[in-house]
Amino acid sequence: MFRLIISEFKQLTRKPIWLFIFAVTIVVSIFLPRSSITHLTVIPGMVYFIMIMSLLLSIYGAESARADKTQQVDEALSVTPLYRKYFMAKLIYWLMLSAFIYVLFYAAVLSYIGLIHSNITSEDVYRSLVYTLLVWFIPFFFSILIGYIMYSWLPSFYSYLFIVVIWFLTMPYNSMIGLIPRNWSGWIINGDPNIIQIFSTNPLESLEINRGYFIQRIFMFLILFSGYLLAKYKIQTKIRITAALLLVISVLLPLFSPYVPYITGGNSLSPSSVTFPENKGQSQSGYRITKYIFHLNHGQSNHELKYTVYVEIEAEQDDIEFALLDDFKINSIHMNNKAVVVSRSGNLVKLQIPEKTGILQMDIETDSFIPIGPSTIQLVSTTAWYPMIPDEARDPYNNAIKEQYEVHWEPANHKQIKSNLQRLSRSHWSGTAYGPTFLMGRFTEVDNVIFPKYQTAEKTERINRGLAEIFDNNNKKYNKLEQLPPYVYYVSTFYGMQANPDEAYVYPNVFPNQEILNLFYLKKGEE
Numbered sequence: 001m002f003r004l005i006i007s008e009f010k011q012l013t014r015k016p017i018w019l020f021i022f023a024v025t026i027v028v029s030i031f032l033p034r035s036s037i038t039h040l041t042v043i044p045g046m047v048y049f050i051m052i053m054s055l056l057l058s059i060y061g062a063e064s065a066r067a068d069k070t071q072q073v074d075e076a077l078s079v080t081p082l083y084r085k086y087f088m089a090k091l092i093y094w095l096m097l098s099a100f101i102y103v104l105f106y107a108a109v110l111s112y113i114g115l116i117h118s119n120i121t122s123e124d125v126y127r128s129l130v131y132t133l134l135v136w137f138i139p140f141f142f143s144i145l146i147g148y149i150m151y152s153w154l155p156s157f158y159s160y161l162f163i164v165v166i167w168f169l170t171m172p173y174n175s176m177i178g179l180i181p182r183n184w185s186g187w188i189i190n191g192d193p194n195i196i197q198i199f200s201t202n203p204l205e206s207l208e209i210n211r212g213y214f215i216q217r218i219f220m221f222l223i224l225f226s227g228y229l230l231a232k233y234k235i236q237t238k239i240r241i242t243a244a245l246l247l248v249i250s251v252l253l254p255l256f257s258p259y260v261p262y263i264t265g266g267n268s269l270s271p272s273s274v275t276f277p278e279n280k281g282q283s284q285s286g287y288r289i290t291k292y293i294f295h296l297n298h299g300q301s302n303h304e305l306k307y308t309v310y311v312e313i314e315a316e317q318d319d320i321e322f323a324l325l326d327d328f329k330i331n332s333i334h335m336n337n338k339a340v341v342v343s344r345s346g347n348l349v350k351l352q353i354p355e356k357t358g359i360l361q362m363d364i365e366t367d368s369f370i371p372i373g374p375s376t377i378q379l380v381s382t383t384a385w386y387p388m389i390p391d392e393a394r395d396p397y398n399n400a401i402k403e404q405y406e407v408h409w410e411p412a413n414h415k416q417i418k419s420n421l422q423r424l425s426r427s428h429w430s431g432t433a434y435g436p437t438f439l440m441g442r443f444t445e446v447d448n449v450i451f452p453k454y455q456t457a458e459k460t461e462r463i464n465r466g467l468a469e470i471f472d473n474n475n476k477k478y479n480k481l482e483q484l485p486p487y488v489y490y491v492s493t494f495y496g497m498q499a500n501p502d503e504a505y506v507y508p509n510v511f512p513n514q515e516i517l518n519l520f521y522l523k524k525g526e527e
Helices: 002-014 017-031 040-070 073-077 082-117 122-153 158-170 172-177 182-188 211-232 237-256 390-394 457-478 513-521
Strands: 287-298 305-315 319-323 329-335 341-345 348-352 357-366 377-379 403-409 417-419 422-425 428-433 438-440 443-446 449-452 487-490 497-499 503-506
Touching: 002 017, 002 082, 017 040, 017 082, 040 073, 040 082, 040 122, 040 158, 040 172, 082 122, 082 211, 122 158, 122 211, 158 172, 158 182, 172 182, 182 211, 211 237, 319 390, 329 341, 443 457, 449 457, 457 487, 457 513, 497 513
Parallel strands: 287 403, 449 487, 487 503
Antiparallel strands: 287 305, 305 357, 319 348, 329 357, 341 348, 377 438, 403 428, 417 438, 422 428, 443 449, 497 503
16 A cells, blocks of 8 residues: 555656645745734634635546546456555545645745744644644645545536535635525535634634534545545445445534534624613612622533522512623523522513522523633623623623622633632632623733733733823813723623723723723713
8 A cells, every 4th residue: 555655646746737736826825915924823814825725636636536537547456456455545645645735834834934023932833733734734635535526426527617616615715605504514614614703703712623623524524535435436335335324424423413613603793882671770779699609611612601600689679680691591590499480671681589588590501692602701790691780781880899709610721711700729719809700712911901812912002002092181181080990801702891990891903982981981961
């Protein structure tokens, strides 16, 4: 088999046109967007050039199948022991060729950034290497297989047309335009299925490999390997039965997998303000909260999060209201082990409690809250991801109340978590705050300013100076001495800004001029 693989490489070098095409594609892929290739975090943005390389590799695979047809390899080897070895050697050769092209591509990008910008860290190399192995290398190999299989089944000019169609349907571009529903397209994308989300609503997920990626790659390999066997072994019944069984198994994977590779949701975040039905949620009187106890369970798939919360309350009446974003569904609710009557209207939850004092237990889950991703989480204290007093949710800066919080959570990325509560152990947090904040992902803290690493300290400092200038101008205009709270978090949870007396949460790419006016300077009804 080794000799067969060497023979394939020799055949490639005898006609170096393909090596030349691949090399030119790599050079062009770096030269054209060179002004943007300043850091390894921009690698997902090279998606269009990876798509072109994948198309070229599919055409190369079709040309390889055409060469086999022309040389009548099937007829010549089908009656010899070399037949099976030859086509297994083909697979290994394509895997090695894909690896060779991938290494050249990645090394070229790495060298350019290192030599021109000197902006490389070992952490970025590791993360980008893992990402590109799953999103560049494996799709390169799959692309060759797609081209070879298509021409083997349809040995004519039309196979190239079908290759282009399949390339279009399985490339990340399809996830951009939404031609196929996400729960389907996410499984067939030969690349990054979340390219739109990581540049819009879920930037923290950039370069992150969630568990669904691995299952999706296995799914695609089983389909393509089955197609390859069915295309080349048209007589051997046992092999064709094996291929059919692999095909059935591959189709079942998406149906039973606990993880999905894709992230659903729109391409924009919600505004920073929470809304309630008219004349609802106007008062926080009627009950008092003394303590929250959370048990969190992050599903590590799409936007899945479940938690049980125990709320110690003292009420003056039987009917009380909570604010809870409508992305979060209440599965069950009890008070002192007694049933609670629940009604809901948007972000407002109305409860008819059986007793005025005790512990309210709620089981809550979401699969649509955008700040929760398969590998990252942004839960902030000013957002009603947990049951809040309505007035506090509407205006946490003026109405927030400090309560005691205890949180139990066994996270996957326990080293990448920042919270405004004190961490007592790997899975236990506690403290008194205006609300619990949990950020799981790549964040950095400098002088009480917490920001995502993709933002860079220099860019964050420019935003800080811009915010300080906005406060200076407004303080002069309104004759006040307002300033940001002691802790500032830059998060992609919503557009704009939210704040309580201790913390401000700011979307990192837009100056929240209007939110600053509303929160710190204008009273209700002023303009």
